[in-house]
């Protein structure tokens with residue numbers, strides 16, 4: 001029987017997916033986070049890298065691979081609230097329909113500050129929506145990275161991504177993962193690789209994913225150069241963007257995930273993860289996810 005994968009193929013997953021060779025019997029489709037969340041929950045795919053909040057909301061029936069994540073400690077650069085007034089004065093915020101995770105994170109961050117702007121779904125470029133009367137716009141993924149860089153770039157040969165300002169052309173860019181770090185001191189886990197508990201992925205697929213991730217992270221400059229061309233961004237911007245991610249769902253990433261789960265979905269079912277690679281074969285480093 002065919003095992004169906006659904007991949008959110010934003011640039012941030014390129015170090016895992018670009019080199020992936022699907023084993024026989026596995027097929028894959030791609031889409032934006034909200035599409036893949038729905039595809040997994042609706043039974044149209046069997047495994048997907050989904051918004052972590054959907055994994056939390058459906059923890060009673062989903063399980064996640066123990067060593068795969070899209071997480072970050074500090075700024076992420078691609079989950080951005082673009083705004084023209086200070087956060088305290090936000091009245092009307094446009095949300096993206098592509099993402100469940102960033103919307104849930106924004107709700108938590110606003111609540112922690114006691115802020116209650118109106119939140120509405122609206123698509124389009126941040127600067128266009130800001131010109132149309134929104135005072136905040138939440139965007140994610142490749143387009144959010146490009147819009148941020150367009151506002152605050154370019155890099156000079158002497159500067160690094162971390163030295164770029166957060167304000168350009170009258171627009172402030174608040175990086176939600178950085179805000180999360182300020183609030184908790186923990187990483188933020190955006191995505192996990194989840195499947196319905198009774199239908200785990202074939203071991204050959206998980207092995208191929210680990211192999212592909214080793215390959216991608218081992219040749220990050222090449223991945224960054226390719227995607228820089230696609231995104232029309234300098235390769236070193238994309239390289240910094242990519243090496244900043246945490247792809248192994250390590251203990252700090254799980255801590256951030258549990259903390260978020262407690263804040264965003266109190267009363268959720270316990271989060272479940274599949275067995276660690278190599279579990280049961282020896283006694284060394286039981287919590288290590290391997291390279």
Ligand SMILES: C=C(O[C@@H]1C=C(C(=O)O)C=C[C@H]1O)C(=O)O
Nearest residue numbers: 033051078099100101102141191
């Ligand atoms: C950080 C990002 O990660 C993605 C964000 C997701 C979401 O917001 O639901 C889902 C998958 C992640 O790969 C991003 O694309 O900007």
